[in-house]
Amino acid sequence: RRRARNQAQAAAAPRSPIPRFDAGSKDVIDAVIEDHRKIEHEEAPKSKDAIATETRAKELVDSQRDSVGALTHFRKRVEAIPVEEMRKHLEEKGYFVHDGFLDSADVITAMQEEADALRPSMELHMDQIGAGEYSISLKGGEEQYELAPRCIEFIVSVTKHVAPLFEKVDPSSCVSVMTTFDRKAQQASLKLLTGEESIDILYPESKPFSPLVEPRNKEEKDSKVDTREITFLYYIVAENWCETSAGGGITVKEGSDEIYIPPKHDRLVILKSKECMLRNEVWKGTENLESASYIELSLLKQL
Secondary structure, three states, X not given: OHHHHHHHHXXXXXXXXXXXXXXXXXXXXXXXXXXXHHHHHHHOOOOHHHHHHHHHHHHHHHHHHHHHHHHHHHHHHHHXXXXXXXXXXXXXXXXXXXXOOOOOHHHHHHHHHHHHHHHHHOEEOHHHOXXXXXXXXXXXXXHHHHHOHHHHHHHHHHHHHHHXXXXXXEEEEEEEEEEEEEHHHHHHHHHHHHOOOOHXXXXXXOOOOEOOOOOOOOOOOOOOOOOEEEEEEEEEOOOOHHHOOOEOOEEEEEOXXXXXXXXXXXXXXXXXXXXXXXXXXXXXXOOOOOEEEEEEEEEEEOO
């Protein structure tokens, strides 16, 4: 009877409320979990190989993400070209100037840095000794892509997405060259050749006008045919380059007029390779503007 009475009293007693987590309780549990994680990490440290593998995997993922982003950006910027205006200018004048082409400080800065990275691999322009200009063919490949991913993606994307805007142009092949001007190298070579550092001493007169693709001589039957149809000049120069007398760029012949097109920051110039009469102007630079680069990309005739 006593046991039954105790059970009845226990049943009648008010029940304790169900405990709830408050902010303090959660903080304590989080601290316990974090301590446990640290203990596990101390007991089973990762090997150097495992850490290196994880780091490399993350770098690859980041690289692929950057590549997809750049290719998408290049495609959108090609789509932003005013096509009808471009076609009209090319038909009437043989050239078209489009400013603010990439419109991305990050992408342009990356391409400037890549031009610097490619500089040791560039070769001197032998037809202009003392000009301080060095060039390299942009052909892609693992080694070159590692040094200049944005420049290679620029070539791939522009070729693929611009070619359909023109008739009988191959969307899968092109010829592309990057040229870099080095003022210090120019001054050193000029001093060696002439004893002076002024480029005007070596090239005092303007060069004659000619198309990028010279008319083929009928006697040159065995020579390789130059199939360049449309050429793009994209300038990778400082924002204040064309505001100075730093030179470079091209002058085009328009009837009896000579039109100077300076190498403006983020400027794209589109030319008819076989028709536009032009001349390349000498790069000079200044004390504050000692280097500049440009990409010459030519779309080829579809055979």
